[in-house]
Amino acid sequence: MFETFILLLDSTVRLSTPLLLACLAGLYSERAGIVDIGLEGKMLGAAFGAGAVGYLSGNAWVGLMAGIGVSVGLALIHGFASITNRGNQIVSGVAINFLAAGLTALLGQSWFNQGGRTPTLSQGGRFQNIELPFAEALRDVPVIGPIYSELLSGHNILVYAAFAAVPLTWWVLFRTRFGLRLRAVGENPAAVDTAGISVVWLRYRAVIVCGMLCGLAGSYLSIAQSAGFIVNMTAGKGFIALAALIFAKWRPGYAMFACLLFGFLDALAIRLQGQELPGIGEIPVQFFQALPYILTVILLAGFIGKAVPPKAAGVPYLKERT
Amino acid sequence: MKKLFAMSAAASVMLACASALAADIQPAVLYDLGGKFDKSFNEAAHSGAQRFLEDTGIEYRDFELQNDSQREQALRNFARRGMNPIVAIGFSQANAVEKVAAEYPDTQFAIVDMVVDLPNVRSIVFKEHEGSYIVGMLAAMASETGKVGFVGGMDIPLIRKFACGYKQGVLAVNADAEVFQNMTGTTGAAWNDPVKGGELAKSQFDRGADVVYHAAGATGIGVLQAAADAGKLGIGVDSNQNGLHPGSVLSSMIKRVDVAVYQAFDDAKNDNWTSGFEVLGLAEGGVDWALDENNAALVTEEMKAAVAQAKNQIISGEIVVHDYMSDQNCPF
Numbered sequence: 001m002f003e004t005f006i007l008l009l010d011s012t013v014r015l016s017t018p019l020l021l022a023c024l025a026g027l028y029s030e031r032a033g034i035v036d037i038g039l040e041g042k043m044l045g046a047a048f049g050a051g052a053v054g055y056l057s058g059n060a061w062v063g064l065m066a067g068i069g070v071s072v073g074l075a076l077i078h079g080f081a082s083i084t085n086r087g088n089q090i091v092s093g094v095a096i097n098f099l100a101a102g103l104t105a106l107l108g109q110s111w112f113n114q115g116g117r118t119p120t121l122s123q124g125g126r127f128q129n130i131e132l133p134f135a136e137a138l139r140d141v142p143v144i145g146p147i148y149s150e151l152l153s154g155h156n157i158l159v160y161a162a163f164a165a166v167p168l169t170w171w172v173l174f175r176t177r178f179g180l181r182l183r184a185v186g187e188n189p190a191a192v193d194t195a196g197i198s199v200v201w202l203r204y205r206a207v208i209v210c211g212m213l214c215g216l217a218g219s220y221l222s223i224a225q226s227a228g229f230i231v232n233m234t235a236g237k238g239f240i241a242l243a244a245l246i247f248a249k250w251r252p253g254y255a256m257f258a259c260l261l262f263g264f265l266d267a268l269a270i271r272l273q274g275q276e277l278p279g280i281g282e283i284p285v286q287f288f289q290a291l292p293y294i295l296t297v298i299l300l301a302g303f304i305g306k307a308v309p310p311k312a313a314g315v316p317y318l319k320e321r322t
Numbered sequence: 323m324k325k326l327f328a329m330s331a332a333a334s335v336m337l338a339c340a341s342a343l344a345a346d347i348q349p350a351v352l353y354d355l356g357g358k359f360d361k362s363f364n365e366a367a368h369s370g371a372q373r374f375l376e377d378t379g380i381e382y383r384d385f386e387l388q389n390d391s392q393r394e395q396a397l398r399n400f401a402r403r404g405m406n407p408i409v410a411i412g413f414s415q416a417n418a419v420e421k422v423a424a425e426y427p428d429t430q431f432a433i434v435d436m437v438v439d440l441p442n443v444r445s446i447v448f449k450e451h452e453g454s455y456i457v458g459m460l461a462a463m464a465s466e467t468g469k470v471g472f473v474g475g476m477d478i479p480l481i482r483k484f485a486c487g488y489k490q491g492v493l494a495v496n497a498d499a500e501v502f503q504n505m506t507g508t509t510g511a512a513w514n515d516p517v518k519g520g521e522l523a524k525s526q527f528d529r530g531a532d533v534v535y536h537a538a539g540a541t542g543i544g545v546l547q548a549a550a551d552a553g554k555l556g557i558g559v560d561s562n563q564n565g566l567h568p569g570s571v572l573s574s575m576i577k578r579v580d581v582a583v584y585q586a587f588d589d590a591k592n593d594n595w596t597s598g599f600e601v602l603g604l605a606e607g608g609v610d611w612a613l614d615e616n617n618a619a620l621v622t623e624e625m626k627a628a629v630a631q632a633k634n635q636i637i638s639g640e641i642v643v644h645d646y647m648s649d650q651n652c653p654f
Contacts, residue, residue: 011524114359120543221517228543230514231514233516233517270504270518270521271525273504273505273522
């Protein structure tokens with residue numbers, strides 16, 4: 001039983017990693033006042049970039065760089081439309097999603113001729129799982145053994161990076177000058193401007209950080225979790241990450257727990273499928289597949305408290321004398 | 323005016339010549355969701371059509387669906403452009419074929435995996451349970467833990483038919499064996515979700531399974547990947563997938579959709595077209611298991627002998643493999 005639970009948590013970690021990275025990406029962007037509905041598209045673009053370059057180069061790191069590059073490129077398009085040209089951020093974000101969905105399938109088809117999919121990556125083109133030191137030796141120690149060797153050890157480097165990004169994000173946002181200014185520009189850009197700091201440059205930096213994190217999230221999907229890009233492989237994860245961001249009230253720590261919860265529900269649905277529960281019997285598969293959505297609705301409706309977005313989120317900043 | 327008339331007459335003669343030259347057929351294939359390069363079901367259909375092209379030089383048209391609403395539209399487009407015969411791949415095409423075939427009674431249609439009862443439709447179904455029984459035996463013989471897994475795509479009777487035959491085959495070898503069954507989902511997206519397929523396979527490995535059979539289209543790529551990553555064995559489906567991860571794919575349950583497509587094209591070309599009902603099982607070579615250099619080391623002489631015997635017994639009727647779709651129930 002205990003071991004089953006550990007394996008369930010292990011699967012939770014794998015499934016929540018892309019959500020967490022995308023959620024933190026959205027956090028930077030929205031905290032700076034740029035609503036980002038294009039997380040999904042950026043992840044998809046990154047997954048394709050990483051998958052394609054990872055396959056061609058046979059090197060996971062080169063693939064990762066390509067993934068981040070594509071994602072930052074898309075983020076800059078979003079930035080150009082919504083910061084420089086003060087366009088509607090929702091429309092621009094939706095455009096990014098469409099652009100990524102169409103372009104990845106088209107380029108994938110014309111480059112690899114496999115219906116938009118990249119060929120299966122070689123071992124070198126993927127991030128391998130890392131065994132932490134002493135994981136094998138500690139495996140048989142009760143309680144700590146399984147926790148250490150199953151749950152903590154044996155993930156790929158992007159998983160560790162995602163969880164390390166949580167305290168890092170907290171530190172950057174709440175303990176550095178850059179973070180203070182970034183939050184201020186999302187609440188009251190006029191005050192930041194009055195202090196002689198460029199609103200535009202700050203917001204661009206936030207959008208670039210968002211692109212980098214989305215790049216990690218997308219690359220995780222195609223070159224760490226699976227071995228290649230598949231058409232529309234993000235399957236709505238960007239939107240779930242966006243929901244998690246609201247659910248977490250735009251705070252890094254809460255974001256981690258929200259993503260872990262959603263990942264846990266996903267893992268639970270997979271594990272409990274077709275298994276008898278003591279006293280209840282077998283629960284239909286459909287129930288477990290719907291459970292994450294049901295719980296999200298319940299949680300959002302009743303127990304979340306009040307989610308207050310950054311005050312200037314979605315509002316383009318216009319200097320008075322221009 | 324006269325000149326114009328002459329010109330149009332000449333044009334119509336030329337047109338007539340062109341159509342006489344192309345008295346050959348204009349075949350078309352409509353793939354199911356998952357796309358023609360799913361390395362599995364649709365790819366088998368694609369390779370059949372491709373082989374026909376190479377053998378005869380007759381071009382075919384094909385279309386890959388992006389969503390369910392395109393089925394009818396695509397079929398009607400083919401029919402309107404004079405494509406004949408039109409082969410629809412997958413059980414989900416049934417409603418669309420039924421509708422469009424009635425609208426174009428002079429066009430020949432074929433549907434794989436489903437029965438449409440119209441005078442101009444050839445329905446081709448396979449005895450997947452027989453092939454699944456054979457790979458089930460292989461799985462049970464290769465398993466060291468006595469536990470094996472099955473990952474299905476969309477939860478539909480057709481896929482349960484695979485699962486049930488597989489289970490019967492496993493139990494025939496080892497009556498104490500445990501078979502874990504998982505379905506990926508209940509919508510068309512379940513054919514194209516390798517990440518979920520991989521997670522399902524991992525969950526079965528965690529419970530002790532060491533061989534996993536998938537019947538899940540492109541989702542199965544993730545299943546086989548997970549098996550290869552974990553050092554376990556996978557079993558492919560529809561196409562020969564042994565080469566995807568040489569040494570980690572025990573075998574593949576081959577469903578000769580390629581033969582069905584090729585046959586349909588060829589019959590139309592030779593004016594041998596027959597409509598009606600076609601069932602392809604082990605006896606007809608419609609289903610089989612794959613043995614090639616990629617999995618030769620995994621299959622022992624003993625296993626070969628056992629499945630060869632079972633195959634003969636199924637063909638002779640000595641072993642009856644239960645067909646889930648006959649009573650919507652799996653007795654095992």
